[in-house]
Amino acid sequence: MIDTNRQDYKKDLEEVIFMFSSGENISISHFEENDGKTFKDKFIFLGKEYNFTNHKQIDGELELKRYEKRFSKLGLYKILAEHFKVDYEWGALTGIRPVRMAYSLKNDYEKELKEVFYVSYKKIQLVKDVLKTQENIIDKDGKYSDLFVSVPFCPTRCAYCSFVSEEISKCKHVDKYIDTLVYEIENSLKLCKNLRSVYIGGGTPIALKNEQLIKILKVLQPALNGDIEFTVEAGRPDVITEEKLKILKEYKVNRICVNPQTFSDKTLTLIGRKHSASSVIEKYNLAKNYGFIINMDVIAGLPEESFSDFKNTVDTVINLNPDNFTVHTLCLKKGSILKEKVKRLEIGEISKMTDYAYNSAKENGYNPYYLYRQKYAADNLENVGYSKPQKECVYNIDVMEETSNNIACGANAVSKRVFKEKNQIERYGAPKDILTYINKVNEIIKAKEQLFS
Ligand SMILES: C[S@@+](CC[C@H](N)C(=O)[O-])C[C@H]1O[C@@H](n2cnc3c(N)ncnc32)[C@H](O)[C@@H]1O
Numbered sequence: 001m002i003d004t005n006r007q008d009y010k011k012d013l014e015e016v017i018f019m020f021s022s023g024e025n026i027s028i029s030h031f032e033e034n035d036g037k038t039f040k041d042k043f044i045f046l047g048k049e050y051n052f053t054n055h056k057q058i059d060g061e062l063e064l065k066r067y068e069k070r071f072s073k074l075g076l077y078k079i080l081a082e083h084f085k086v087d088y089e090w091g092a093l094t095g096i097r098p099v100r101m102a103y104s105l106k107n108d109y110e111k112e113l114k115e116v117f118y119v120s121y122k123k124i125q126l127v128k129d130v131l132k133t134q135e136n137i138i139d140k141d142g143k144y145s146d147l148f149v150s151v152p153f154c155p156t157r158c159a160y161c162s163f164v165s166e167e168i169s170k171c172k173h174v175d176k177y178i179d180t181l182v183y184e185i186e187n188s189l190k191l192c193k194n195l196r197s198v199y200i201g202g203g204t205p206i207a208l209k210n211e212q213l214i215k216i217l218k219v220l221q222p223a224l225n226g227d228i229e230f231t232v233e234a235g236r237p238d239v240i241t242e243e244k245l246k247i248l249k250e251y252k253v254n255r256i257c258v259n260p261q262t263f264s265d266k267t268l269t270l271i272g273r274k275h276s277a278s279s280v281i282e283k284y285n286l287a288k289n290y291g292f293i294i295n296m297d298v299i300a301g302l303p304e305e306s307f308s309d310f311k312n313t314v315d316t317v318i319n320l321n322p323d324n325f326t327v328h329t330l331c332l333k334k335g336s337i338l339k340e341k342v343k344r345l346e347i348g349e350i351s352k353m354t355d356y357a358y359n360s361a362k363e364n365g366y367n368p369y370y371l372y373r374q375k376y377a378a379d380n381l382e383n384v385g386y387s388k389p390q391k392e393c394v395y396n397i398d399v400m401e402e403t404s405n406n407i408a409c410g411a412n413a414v415s416k417r418v419f420k421e422k423n424q425i426e427r428y429g430a431p432k433d434i435l436t437y438i439n440k441v442n443e444i445i446k447a448k449e450q451l452f453s
């Protein structure tokens with residue numbers, strides 16, 4: 001915990017503490033003062049006083065607030081990094097969108113990431129690579145929209161997963177949910193100006209029965225002009241069937257995911273995925289026959305996995321040659337069953353894994369094209385999407401960099417309107433709970449109409 005005179009960014013300081021300790025047993029006091037030119041931070045930790053001073057000319061109130069906060073965070077990071085003898089690759093950067101930050105820092109981003117956040121050269125290079133891949137794709141003028149549809153159901157829950165989703169056989173309201181969702185989509189299509197992608201995400205959308213899935217796909221058809229990008233996060237190989245693939249194809253879906261997470265059967269059992277490694281390959285080949293652009297998700301740092309397990313996963317993915325693959329770093333919320341079970345890997349081991357994925361991707365013609373970070377990620381590392389040239393998923397870029405409007409439908413879906421001129425984003429989040437969502441759908445539709453009016 002931290003006792004600070006800067007309540008306005010206490011939470012940000014707590015995030016730095018959390019990087020090192022999950023918040024337990026650390027007690028720090030902090031006093032910050034500045035006159036707009038000289039910035040002073042005093043910390044007391046374990047009875048010792050630490051002082052940091054910097055002189056810098058800052059123009060504008062907003063910039064000043066930003067700098068005060070960043071300078072305090074860096075001071076705290078330095079104290080804890082020294083105490084715990086750990087240096088994280090992302091340094092004092094706690095934000096989840098480093099690339100978006102680079103866009104906002106414009107030409108100064110490299111210097112700022114290095115000097116104000118202590119980000120490593122390697123991660124700055126990663127940000128640079130992503131910016132380069134996004135160069136001709138990013139919605140510079142904020143003129144596009146994307147449509148998101150949330151299907152928060154799964155065949156069963158995987159032990160590590162932090163997404164909001166229910167086991168489909170245990171939910172009594174699936175039909176009612178689908179009907180409400182279809183109604184909301186019908187009423188949302190008029191809000192989609194210059195639509196450039198549609199994304200049905202999960203959960204596992206194809207865990208639905210055929211007729212439920214078709215209802216959603218049908219109502220989306222008027223939005224699908226030309227060969228607009230249309231993704232379904234098919235996901236778990238145990239529910240990918242030839243019948244489902246045919247349906248997706250018939251309704252103009254052009255991208256899907258077939259997610260291994262790992263190619264170790266032992267790990268798959270441990271994390272509660274009800275499929276084998278070989279079934280991933282079988283379903284991938286089946287989906288390939290239908291001509292979908294395919295993404296494969298993998299996770300670095302899964303329980304009991306060594307570097308060679310992860311290397312085997314990446315090598316197998318690259319051998320299969322999908323258009324995209326995404327490398328997540330395991331991120332376990334406090335109190336989750338798996339968190340209690342997982343043996344923490346040595347600091348640096350997961351970094352070796354993500355470095356291997358990065359290097360192999362580049363050697364095999366993939367570029368990193370989007371990047372984000374999550375709280376509680378092992379070693380504070382990141383998630384990176386890799387793509388063959390011209391096969392990038394535009395939806396992922398738009399949603400991560402928050403450059404386009406997002407019209408989101410369903411429980412827990414967050415709609416965003418981008419005001420490019422004001423450099424501002426307004427959001428509306430629908431309720432997480434399925435029944436609350438069903439009962440409030442008219443209110444939700446109205447709120448979204450207001451957001452996009
Ligand atoms: C919304 S999930 C949907 C994927 C799909 N249902 C499946 O299981 O194949 C998207 C991805 O997030 C990643 N993911 C989920 N929970 C995670 C966690 N706790 N740590 C790291 N990655 C996670 C997985 O790679 C997963 O494929």
Ligand code: SF4
Pocket residue numbers: 153154155156157158161162163165202203204235236
């Ligand atoms: S990883 Fe996928 S299938 Fe597993 S619980 Fe999460 S969303 Fe559901």
